[in-house]
Amino acid sequence: MIKSFLKYTFSTLLAAALLYWAIDKSDLRWNDIYLTFQQANYTWVGISLLIALISHIFRALRWEQLLGAMHYYPGTTRTLSAVLIGYFANFLVPRMGEVSRCGSLQKTADIPFEKSFGTVITERIVDLLGLVLLVGLTFLVEWKPIQQFLFPNFKLPSALTLAGLASGAIAILALLWVKKGALLDRWGYFTTNTGIGKKIQGWVLGISSIQEVSNPGKFIIYSIAIWIAYFANTYALFLAFPVSESLGLSAALTVLVMGTFGMATPTQGGIGAYHSLVASALGFYLLPLKEATLLATFFHGTQMALILLLGGLSFLLTLFLPKKHAHVNE
Structure with a gap:
């Protein structure tokens, strides 16, 4: 109980500090925020x-597939409500979303908590892989503004240096192939006898469970x-303001990636961290700090208003939904 209280207090203070820092360094006033909301194209x-x-x-539809692999079929209404409740919970207590959405399905569809939680872990691993690919794509298409903002003195290595690095990488891969038997034995020992190894192995098994869904x-x-959809949502918000409507699709990609990192921080709904990271990302495109923070x-x-509204309505809905036995035997 004390540990949970301390974690919640820390996340709240961190959110408040990051939000204050983001607003203070950009010299925002309440009237600036009010005018921004007035100027938006709704x-x-x-x-x-x-x-x-x-x-x-x-x-929700993707989660249904993972649940279906275990022969649980709660229906889209219950699954979507659980997803929205999870987002709602994250705005109250960081990292409570996963617990809340699984608890919701346990209540409305009689799905054991530990089983639905395993599918959520699989989802998170898939989302992480997607984010890694997006980060790589962002650096590929937006390297110039990012490099000018973050690494103004950076120069690409010479062709000879790149060739040397490539040769070294090939040599390492060849050595790993020759030693793969011994490495696999060590990997097996690591994943069986150490806590970190068991966790990594669980992630690997989570990814492989995708093969069991009815339609991979x-x-x-x-x-x-x-x-x-996340990308289109970001770009649509760009078009809502004259100052950002000309930034383009690639800038929306950069903001999406930075915003995702912000939402992943251990604060309620990414408060503070999202503001700082997205404002910094907009700075890559020479947008003044004040406008970027606004x-x-x-x-x-x-987005917070939408989640609080839909999450609250979903919570009320679960109070009236009849409990469904979602398990179907093979």
Whole structure:
């Protein structure tokens, strides 16, 4: 109990400190935020919120596939409600979303908590892989503004240096291939006898469980569609403001990646961290810090309002949904 209280207190203080730092360094005033909300094109804001809802539906459909691999079929209404409750919980207590969504399905669909939680871990691993790919794509297409902002004196290595690095990498791969038997034995010992090894092995098994879903191709499509919806949501918010409507698709990709890192920090709903990282990302495109922080505040605020509204409604819905026995024997 004391540990949970301390963790919650730490995350709250961290969120408050990061938010204060982001607002203070950009010299924002309440009137600036008020004027920003007045200037927004709410047609595009509405479109962005609709796209955000679609992304949550895709996530629910993807989760249904993982649950279906264990022969649990709660239905989209219960699954989507659980997803939204999970997002809602993350705005109250960091990292409570996963626990809350699984608890919701246990209540409404009689799915054992530990089984649904295993599928959530699989989801998180897949999301992490997607984020890694997005980071690589962002550096590939937006290297110039990122390099000018973060590494202004950076120069690419010479061709000879690159050739040497490539040769070294090939030599290391060849050595690993020759020693693969001994390495596999050590890997087996590591994953069997150490706590970290067991956790890593669990991640590997989580990824491999995707093969058990009824339609792996559909699972992959849903995973891609989630990120596409996140990207489209970000770009729609760009179009809501004159100062950002000309930044382009690649800038939206950069903001999406930085915002995702912000939301992953151990604060309620990424508060503070999201504002700082997204404002910094907009700075890559020479947007003044004040305007960048105002946009970050608006982006986060609209998404938070949607989650609190839909999550609250989902929680109320679960109070009236009849309990369903979702397990179906093979």
